[in-house]
Amino acid sequence: MTGNHILEIRNLTKDYDGKVILKGISFNVREGEFITLLGPSGCGKSTTLDIIGGREKPNGGEVLFEGKDLRPIPANKRQINTIFQNYALFPQYNVFDNIAYGLRIKKTKEEIVLKEVATFIKKMGLEGMEYKKVNDLSGGQKQRVAIARALILKPKILLLDEPMAALDVQLRKKMQNELKNLQEEIGITFILVTHDQEEALTMSDRIIVMNEGKIQQIGAPEDIYNEPENR
Numbered sequence: 001m002t003g004n005h006i007l008e009i010r011n012l013t014k015d016y017d018g019k020v021i022l023k024g025i026s027f028n029v030r031e032g033e034f035i036t037l038l039g040p041s042g043c044g045k046s047t048t049l050d051i052i053g054g055r056e057k058p059n060g061g062e063v064l065f066e067g068k069d070l071r072p073i074p075a076n077k078r079q080i081n082t083i084f085q086n087y088a089l090f091p092q093y094n095v096f097d098n099i100a101y102g103l104r105i106k107k108t109k110e111e112i113v114l115k116e117v118a119t120f121i122k123k124m125g126l127e128g129m130e131y132k133k134v135n136d137l138s139g140g141q142k143q144r145v146a147i148a149r150a151l152i153l154k155p156k157i158l159l160l161d162e163p164m165a166a167l168d169v170q171l172r173k174k175m176q177n178e179l180k181n182l183q184e185e186i187g188i189t190f191i192l193v194t195h196d197q198e199e200a201l202t203m204s205d206r207i208i209v210m211n212e213g214k215i216q217q218i219g220a221p222e223d224i225y226n227e228p229e230n231r
């Protein structure tokens with residue numbers, strides 16, 4: 001962690017059809033940090049992530065990436081990728097083609113695509129599965145394909161929207177460890193959304209506790225655990 005702020009969120013507001021969802025959200029994210037947005041269903045965690053990723057526009061406030069206003073930059077031009085709960089993989093494609101997708105869209109030379117995909121297949125422990133359809137994979141394997149597909153584009157920030165919510169408890173623990181180790185190894189910034197307190201406490205450098213469109217507390221896991229400002 002270098003201590004520089006890769007992302008600055010200032011006073012974000014958002015409403016859908018007159019219903020206020022975000023009521024002025026502000027926080028900074030340091031480069032290389034593992035940060036978690038924790039809060040109950042409907043508190044605005046995913047909406048915050050969608051604004052950072054460029055899938056939604058805020059009504060007010062600013063998002064700065066490396067000090068520059070992100071708002072005019074379309075989602076596909078941001079150095080930010082997202083992993084969703086259902087992974088949004090292409091079921092008709094095999095593992096290799098799913099991972100290769102982003103590079104091919106960018107018209108990367110096939111020679112480089114082959115090399116890069118092979119690197120990520122190895123890194124994610126997916127050797128031998130290259131030609132399997134993604135629907136024939138286990139939940140954990142699907143998650144690894146989704147991670148490889150996102151990381152191959154070399155984003156500076158990876159957004160993770162409840163990626164482990166669909167996994168059973170044992171696999172969830174395993175994938176939490178894997179994800180944490182991977183983040184430490186590659187050193188890029190992760191922003192995780194979860195409603196699972198234990199997940200937030202075990203994985204994060206800092207936790208942002210949200211409720212009803214507001215931030216209630218920001219702190220290291222031990223601070224949040226020892227001195228919670230609410231339940």
Ligand SMILES: Nc1ncnc2c1ncn2[C@@H]1O[C@H](COP(=O)(O)OP(=O)(O)OP(=O)(O)O)[C@@H](O)[C@H]1O
Nearest residue numbers: 016017021039040041042043044045046047048195
């Ligand atoms: N595109 C949309 N149009 C209308 N309302 C929306 C839209 N997206 C989200 N909402 C509403 O905004 C509120 C906050 O949703 P959001 O997904 O940000 O919450 P969350 O904290 O991530 O919760 P969850 O874990 O349930 O996704 C919810 O009441 C949701 O119904």
